[in-house]
Amino acid sequence: MAKILFKCILVSVILLGLSCANVQPQARANTVTVEGQAAINKGMPLLAKKQALQDAIRQASLQSSVNIHSQTLVSQNNVSLDTVSMRTAADVSNTKIIKEWTTDNVYHVVAMVELSADNSCTAHHRKRIIATAFPLVKQEQVTGYETQDLYSGIPRELNNLLIESGDFIGTNATNINLYPRADLAPESQDQAAYRPSKVMQIAASNGVQFVLSGVIRDLEVESTEYMSGAGPLAFARSLAREVVARRGIGIDAYVHDGFTGALLFQQRYVDTVIGDVWIPATYTVGSERFNSTSTGAKIARIIDQASTDIRRTLSCYPFTTRIVEIKDNKVFINAGAQEKINVGDQLVVYSTGGDDLNLDGGLGFIGKDKQPAGVLTIHTITPRYSIGSLEVPARELGVKVGDWVKSW
CATH class of the missing domain: 2.40.10.410 (FlgT, C-terminal domain)
Incomplete structure (x- = not known):
């Protein structure tokens, strides 16, 4: 009886140890209490309060995560350049002012700042975003017998997923192409010193905060050169290519800030399809028939991943x-x-x-x-x-x- 009881206890301990080993530790947010200050100008204490809170957030971010780069150049035994640059890498998920006061026309706040442990924040406002076209870098990679909906369909479905998340109000303007030279994207070719960028013009005219764009970098099907020749074997290979082939997929996604024109998000997504790589001409991006194809399924997966990455990146960005x-x-x-x-x-x-x-x-x-x-x-x-x-x-x-x- 004692042996049986001992075995039961031993098995329980082992199972408990295994279950604990499988539990992944959850990332915890780091909360710090800091003080911020700002001068009160033109009799506007509310603005000074906002700026003092921003100062406190900067102080909290510095305590959590900071990268420092220093550079010293020496010329003829004299220091000719001595620079130190500092960049914080913490995201703020929440703030709470616990004390505030003014002295000598300076606004002071003491705030509890919660720094995000997973680089994401809770969105307090829904942000407006507009989706523009994803042009093909090489038009010949999609034949006339395949769907022509990729150009507008990929950004449309990506924007729809952002809308469905509840964090964005989206507009589809996939007739707009930001990149006449898609191979140079995200560089814009219409920059002028005396006028805002095309991104800022689109944001202003449509009343949006963000501009979503991208390019289809690659949809190439493997070369047929090795199938050249004469005879039954070459003919069989050529026929097989219509059924089983290899196709690369490369899609770039970008998000610009309409306020400054700055590029906030840039990510390239790549994959490979082997098998029946063609997408029939009548299929539209996001449809069940599109997703049932090998290439369509991979593109749908990329769209889903891109929407997740964009939400995470923009969640901490101000409304x-x-x-x-x-x-x-x-x-x-x-x-x-x-x-x-x-x-x-x-x-x-x-x-x-x-x-x-x-x-x-x-x-x-x-x-x-x-x-x-x-x-x-x-x-x-x-x-x-x-x-x-x-x-x-x-x-x-x-x-x-x-x-x-x-x-x-």
Whole structure:
């Protein structure tokens, strides 16, 4: 009896050890308490509070993860260049101010900052994104007997998955091609010093925060050169190629920020298909018949992975929208209930702060960069837009229609 009891205990201990060994440790967020400061300018404490919180977030990020690069150049026994650059790598998932005060026209905050352990954040607002075409680098890689929906279908389905996630409000504009030279993407070929980039123009004219684009880098089917020759064997190989072949898949996905035109996301997805690699002409991307083909299934998998990667990358990025109208001290912004704007939300307004020369109907500017001009407090919400007021009248701050507002 004792031996049986001992064996049972031994087996239980072994099973417990195995189950513990299979449990993967969960990443835990790191929470730190830090102080931030900012000067109060033009009698706007709300803006100073926002800037002080940003200062606290920077301090918290430095404590968590920082890369330092230093460079020293010596010429004729003298130091000619001595630089130190620093870049933080932490993502902030949540913040809470636990104390705030002002002294000598300086705003102080003490905040609890939660740094993300998995490089992702909880999205508080739904962000607008527009999908543009994914042109083929080599048109000849897709024959006239195959589907012609890849050009618009891949970005359309990728955008649809982003919409379904609940984090984005999407627009499909797959008739727009950002890359006339697809082989050079994501480089743009229409840059000019006196006007904003095409990305910024698209974002402004469509009222979106992000611009999704990409290229189909590779869809090549293996060469038929080795099948040349005469005789039954060469003929059999040629016939076999119509049934069993090898095809490479390479798709690049990009996301640009409409506020600055900066490239925020760039990823290349590659795969290989062996077998029946052709996609019939009547099949559309995202359909059941498309996904039932070998190449279509691999492309669908790439689209799904790209949507996950984009969501993770943009989750920590601040929400941004534009001012669409100003009446007295009422400021109307192009975001409302559908973007999850709430009464009491405070957004930072970015303005050029002057009457700089506009050459494109107000979409861009020459001269001063956009700077924080004030804090907009939301007091009225509709499904499509919201109304707020500034600490100081808009005309005194140089705030105008077309200026940006951001969550921080």
